[in-house]
Amino acid sequence: MHLTLRQLRYFVEIARSRSFSRAAEHLSVAQPALSQNIAALEAELGAKLFERHARGVELSEAGHRLYARAVELLAGFDSLRDHVEGRPVRPSGPVRVSIAGSLAAVVIAPLLRRVTDLYPDVELTVTEALSFEVRRQVESGEVHLALMPGASELLGMEALPVFEERFMLFGTYGAMRREPKQLPFAEVVQRPLAAPDRGHDLRKIIERAASSLNQPLDVRYELNSPPMLVAIVKEGLAYAVLPVSACIEAVAAKSVAGRLIVEPELTRVQALVWPKDRPLTPAAAAVRDAIAHVMAELVRDERLHGRLLDTTYINF
Numbered sequence: 001m002h003l004t005l006r007q008l009r010y011f012v013e014i015a016r017s018r019s020f021s022r023a024a025e026h027l028s029v030a031q032p033a034l035s036q037n038i039a040a041l042e043a044e045l046g047a048k049l050f051e052r053h054a055r056g057v058e059l060s061e062a063g064h065r066l067y068a069r070a071v072e073l074l075a076g077f078d079s080l081r082d083h084v085e086g087r088p089v090r091p092s093g094p095v096r097v098s099i100a101g102s103l104a105a106v107v108i109a110p111l112l113r114r115v116t117d118l119y120p121d122v123e124l125t126v127t128e129a130l131s132f133e134v135r136r137q138v139e140s141g142e143v144h145l146a147l148m149p150g151a152s153e154l155l156g157m158e159a160l161p162v163f164e165e166r167f168m169l170f171g172t173y174g175a176m177r178r179e180p181k182q183l184p185f186a187e188v189v190q191r192p193l194a195a196p197d198r199g200h201d202l203r204k205i206i207e208r209a210a211s212s213l214n215q216p217l218d219v220r221y222e223l224n225s226p227p228m229l230v231a232i233v234k235e236g237l238a239y240a241v242l243p244v245s246a247c248i249e250a251v252a253a254k255s256v257a258g259r260l261i262v263e264p265e266l267t268r269v270q271a272l273v274w275p276k277d278r279p280l281t282p283a284a285a286a287v288r289d290a291i292a293h294v295m296a297e298l299v300r301d302e303r304l305h306g307r308l309l310d311t312t313y314i315n316f
Contacts, residue, residue, distance in 0.1 A: 092121035102246035104128035151271040165306035168258035174259035
């Protein structure tokens with residue numbers, strides 16, 4: 001049997017990306033060369049490895065059997081030099097991560113510092129997106145893993161819940177100075193609000209709370225951008241229900257202020273998420289653990305406001 005490491009690397013990247021074109025882009029190779037290598041691999045193994053459809057490709061039954069073994073073989077080969085030279089095996093290779101919303105700005109610097117210090121051979125790429133975009137990216141394989149809310153809504157995923165964040169009502173600094181430190185949600189719904197559209201996870205949380213009180217929301221502006229929502233609040237055009245991470249700079253500048261929402265308290269869980277059918281590479285697993293560590297430090301240092309969760313894996 002004549003199999004090459006190049007064929008296995010190409011196969012694994014296509015399986016993760018679920019697209020020949022995206023895999024070719026990630027690998028910086030021409031798509032025809034990618035297709036030729038996969039065709040040669042399928043011919044050598046005597047099995048069809050991918051099922052093609054309009055949205056891309058999925059692993060066939062034989063492809064699923066090959067995938068885990070291919071990841072293991074490539075990780076072993078990549079660590080071969082370290083083993084021979086008696087050095088500890090270091091994770092290496094590309095890792096793509098997507099972080100939903102305002103958490104990215106808080107997490108990115110300490111995360112890059114930790115990964116650079118501990119895993120210098122890891123090539124980390126981090127993108128920021130709205131939660132529904134992050135969901136698409138992790139489901140399609142554009143990223144290895146994601147830090148996002150609403151993980152329980154995703155099927156076929158493995159998740160590591162990390163952090164439960166609380167929401168506050170934000171208004172101009174002058175207006176909120178007269179408010180008590182905690183506001184019942186029944187008072188929140190009486191304010192003119194700026195909020196994301198109904199497809200956004202934050203809007204769903206607010207809508208559910210309002211429905212439980214049989215009270216409508218007074219949403220004056222729909223904006224799917226935390227910076228835009230903060231800008232509306234700073235101008236005094238409306239209030240906004242947001243996590244503290246979205247307003248750190250504005251609060252520090254005393255242009256906005258927040259009050260904790262109670263009765264009910266509004267929270268959401270941020271989790272690390274990756275597909276069950278595409279196990280993480282050693283490098284991606286190292287980055288996952290680095291993100292969990294950074295989140296814990298940020299909460300302990302009160303740079304993130306909320307509650308650390310018992311980090312156990314959950315399958316959806």
